[in-house]
Amino acid sequence: MMEFLKDFQKMGIYLAYNVNVDAxxxxxxxxxxxxxxxxxxxxxxxxxxxxxxxxxxxxxxxxxxxxxxxxxxxxxxxxxxxxxxxxxxxxxxxxxxRIGGQVGVIANLLANLDFNKVIAYSPLLGRKQAEMFVNRDNLLYPVVENGKLVLKKPLEAYREDDxxxxxxxxxxxxxxxxxxxxxxxxxxxxxxxxxxxRFEDFARIETSPELKPYLPEIGEMVDGAILSGYQGLRRYYSDGKDANYYLRKAKEDIKLLKKKKDIKIHVEFASIQDRELRKKVIYNIFPLVDSVGMDEAEIAHILSVLGYRELSDRIFTYNRIEDAVLGAKILLDELNLEILQVHTIYYLMYITHNDNPLTEEELTKSLEVGTTLAAARAFLGDIKRPEDVKVGLNIPFNEKGEYVKLRFEEAKAKMRTREYKIVIIPTRLVRNPVSTVGLGDTISAGAFASYLSLLKRKE
Ligand SMILES: Nc1ncnc2c1ncn2[C@@H]1O[C@H](COP(=O)(O)OP(=O)(O)O)[C@@H](O)[C@H]1O
Ligand SMILES: O=P(O)(O)OC[C@H]1O[C@](O)(CO)[C@@H](O)[C@@H]1O
Ligand SMILES: [Mg+2]
The missing domain is CATH 3.30.1110.20 (Adenosine kinase, small domain)
Known part of the structure; x- marks a missing residue:
């Protein structure tokens, strides 16, 4: 874990689109x-x-x-x-x-871990919202001024009427x-x-037309991007626009971010109740990105709309590792992701294809970053500085850890897994967490950032 903190100080991450207040x-x-x-x-x-x-x-x-x-x-x-x-x-x-939304949670986390640059974007930025971002030089909001991209602290960039x-x-x-x-x-x-x-004002998940032309420039400034918020889309809008319109725009954004530099993009999935919308987001967005993260309820939801309803019900009802592994294999292949990460209460899992440059040991280390950060946040409420991470290292892996490993080995023996790299680690579970909301976002941010840094070391 501690070895990654140094790498993080050299890294930049772009975040879009959702931030909110969690009451x-x-x-x-x-x-x-x-x-x-x-x-x-x-x-x-x-x-x-x-x-x-x-x-x-x-x-x-x-x-x-x-x-x-x-x-x-x-x-x-x-x-x-x-x-x-x-x-x-x-x-x-x-x-x-507290600040919420994947962008809000992850921006503050990465900024407090001393990342070199965190660029956090959301279409709306009201004053109260801006005040909830940590006030640090490495956390910036992109604006366009006199035809130029300028990165400003949220407190200098908010719009009173948003x-x-x-x-x-x-x-x-x-x-x-x-x-x-x-x-x-x-x-x-x-x-x-x-x-x-989900009022309409908040459901326009997009990059403003002024900022959009600068996405290639933003892509060049960072090592990776974490995108989220697609769960906020609606089927229809009062001005005649619809989810397809916003998803087309979202696809353009991804291509623009990768235009000048082939950065890796992670999507943090979140629950989408409407099955049609869920399917649209999966089919439009997943094939364009490299990495996706989700919790156990979300992988079950996704498998259900991809046509695997029985498997989905099993994951939801029984929490069996072999079902989760099978589901993850299906997702990785059908949507051709580079890497998929699933977080559950007792374990975290990565699955990649066999040709992934990282070894299983390295992938394991990357998951450990995720759970250590989550444990520190669960215990402290917030990670305010890099040293706080040590608290996470002192939280033991949960008591079901050995059982989890055993079940995983059994599942691997039964299934064809040779074409994949699959790793599972037990979570470090805090008994009386300050809160749990945002812990998944924390896991995914830590896992993706450490994945990027491991890839970089290989270059
Ligand atoms: N008490 C806890 N201590 C450490 N980690 C926890 C604790 N409770 C939950 N977690 C982790 O947080 C994850 C929650 O992820 P998720 O459901 O995506 O939450 P959110 O979307 O609110 O971030 C769980 O899967 C688990 O790995
Ligand atoms: O789907 P929405 O409204 O963007 O909200 C995302 C929610 O997920 C979280 O980011 C946790 O994952 C919360 O902080 C937030 O309330
Ligand atoms: Mg989540």
Whole structure:
């Protein structure tokens, strides 16, 4: 781990497109019981069966939340109604606010790790949002002035009138118990449930037309890019545009970033409830990028729309490593990625084709960077300086580690894996994390950055 910190000081990363404010609530038994009392167990059960994919009214939220608590899986559901948005503010007191969105989480992380240059872009940058970025010289927002690309601190670049997007995060903990009618539910794993604000203002995931011509120049300044936020797209917009329009623009961006320098691009995937949109994002974006990261719920979601519904259900229900490996092989091949990274509560996995320049030992080291950073963040709440990483090194690998390795060896013996490099490591799991939201983004940023630095050493 520590050896990478030096490399990081020489590296530059571009980040786009999503940043927001995360308003966090630690869910306790009281919250849950009072929601069930208010909405009625039978109504909630009925709504769970209907499985709303958007939050139009509070009951949609309660149903999806209870469903997520039952499975313990990380989930995110779009919020589309202004009235429901108001309800959240009147119903919950938020424990704290922090920067969110892959761009927000990763920008602050990399800047605090002393990366040489972090260029963070999002189409909107309101004042409150700008204030949440760490105020450091290596974290910059790109603007165009007098026909020239200028990198500015977010505090010098925000636009007073830009709206600020607020997502509600419900942190839940394993062991929380409650009754739904006569059913007793115990939350099996800790995690977060995201109410992702999807008002139209926030759903235009794109590079502004002024900045777009400078993407090749930005590509030249960095070693790699991490793109995310496609989950915010809508099928249709009030001005007649649609998801296809924005995805065409997104494809142009990727090509422009690679135009002058063949940089590696990582996409951090996030939950997309709408199956059509999910399919569109996968088919349009994945084939153009080098690396993709996701959690276990997301790989199950993806396999489901690629036509592997049974495998998808198995991953969701049983958490078996052999199913995850099989699913990862399918994704790597069908979308022809260079590398795929999957993070789950107990283990992290990389899969590449056999001709990847890195050895399995090196790939293992890269995953270790990911879990060490996540453990440090889970323990401290935030990584504020490179030394904080040491805290992560002191968090032991989780107690299921040996079991994980054993199951993985068994899976490999049963499956054709000769054409691949596959590595799995157990996670360093913090028992009482300050929060869990953004830990996946942290893992992926650490894994991708260390992957880049290992590739660089080979050159
Ligand atoms: N208590 C914890 N300590 C360390 N790592 C954790 C802890 N809880 C979760 N993680 C890691 O964080 C990951 C969460 O990723 P993900 O669901 O993508 O979250 P997000 O999208 O909010 O960043 C888990 O898969 C696990 O590897
Ligand atoms: O899908 P959205 O609304 O861009 O939000 C992404 C969410 O994912 C996170 O980045 C965590 O992965 C949160 O901080 C944020 O709320
Ligand atoms: Mg994630």
């Amino acid at each position: 966090i609530v630690y869910l306790n038994e009281k919250h849950i019981e009072s929601l069930i009392k208010e909405f009625g167990a039978e109504n909630i059960k009925k709504r769970i069966d209907e499985y709303p994919r958007e939050i139009n009214e509070p009951l949609d939220f309660v149903a999806r939340l209870i469903h997520a608590l039952k499975t313990g899986k990380p989930q995110a559901v779009p919020l589309v109604s202004y009235e429901a948005d108001k309800w959240f503010n009147s119903r919950f007191k938020y424990d704290f606010e 709206p600020v997007k607020i997502n509600r995060i419900f942190e839940f903990r394993a062991g929380t118990k409650f009754k739904l009618g006569d059913e007793t539910i115990e939350v099996p794993y800790s995690g977060r449930f995201i109410v992702a604000c």
